[in-house]
Amino acid sequence: MSSLSSKTVFTTGEAAKICKVSQQTIIRCFDNGTLKGFRVPGSRFRRIPREHLFAFMKDNGIPTDALEDGKRKVLIVDDDQGLVDLLVDVFEQDGRFEIKTANNGFDAGMLVKEFRPDLVVLDVMLPDINGKEVCQRVRSDPTLESVKIICISGMVERDKVQELRDAGADDFMQKPFQVDQVLERAYGLLGIEAAYAG
Numbered sequence: 001m002s003s004l005s006s007k008t009v010f011t012t013g014e015a016a017k018i019c020k021v022s023q024q025t026i027i028r029c030f031d032n033g034t035l036k037g038f039r040v041p042g043s044r045f046r047r048i049p050r051e052h053l054f055a056f057m058k059d060n061g062i063p064t065d066a067l068e069d070g071k072r073k074v075l076i077v078d079d080d081q082g083l084v085d086l087l088v089d090v091f092e093q094d095g096r097f098e099i100k101t102a103n104n105g106f107d108a109g110m111l112v113k114e115f116r117p118d119l120v121v122l123d124v125m126l127p128d129i130n131g132k133e134v135c136q137r138v139r140s141d142p143t144l145e146s147v148k149i150i151c152i153s154g155m156v157e158r159d160k161v162q163e164l165r166d167a168g169a170d171d172f173m174q175k176p177f178q179v180d181q182v183l184e185r186a187y188g189l190l191g192i193e194a195a196y197a198g
Helices: 012-019 023-031 050-059 081-094 105-115 131-139 158-167 179-190
Strands: 009-011 046-049 072-077 097-102 119-123 148-153 171-174
Touching: 009 012, 009 050, 012 023, 012 046, 012 050, 023 046, 046 050, 072 081, 072 105, 081 097, 081 179, 097 105, 105 119, 105 131, 119 131, 119 179, 131 148, 131 158, 148 179, 158 171, 171 179
Parallel strands: 072 097, 072 119, 119 148, 148 171
Antiparallel strands: 009 046
């Protein structure tokens, strides 16, 4: 199974292991609100999203390296190699992403299953199958439900954008755009802080 550092939601036991404190401490902090999280509906299980655990560790001076080595995985799918290279550059500069790329929908479909990305940046107009189909394929696999998808395209028709959202896209960006805008959207969708303020 994947290492703790690459998970996005933790149990109190896992959080305790990462913070090197007792599980009781984590439960107490969760219950008094200093560690944010949620309860699994219909149960008393507590769950702590990664960004809240990260904030809690920072606030309490706990070294965050145990969380740091879990890079977020990004799959960039576009048949325009120049744009792919630009996007890879901007994600690599951040330093917290592991990146794979695909130039068509078929490879994208294979990679989503093998690589299990946290985020897919997906061109809608691919040479083989369109981005909408890729969205539908990802969304039809329950093990991929946490994958975020940003669709990018030069097309503008409102109803097309709505179709993509209906098919499972989390966000849509119209070309041309600044590549760092994609990174900003990625931060928002993945719930991570921007690497450097200013």
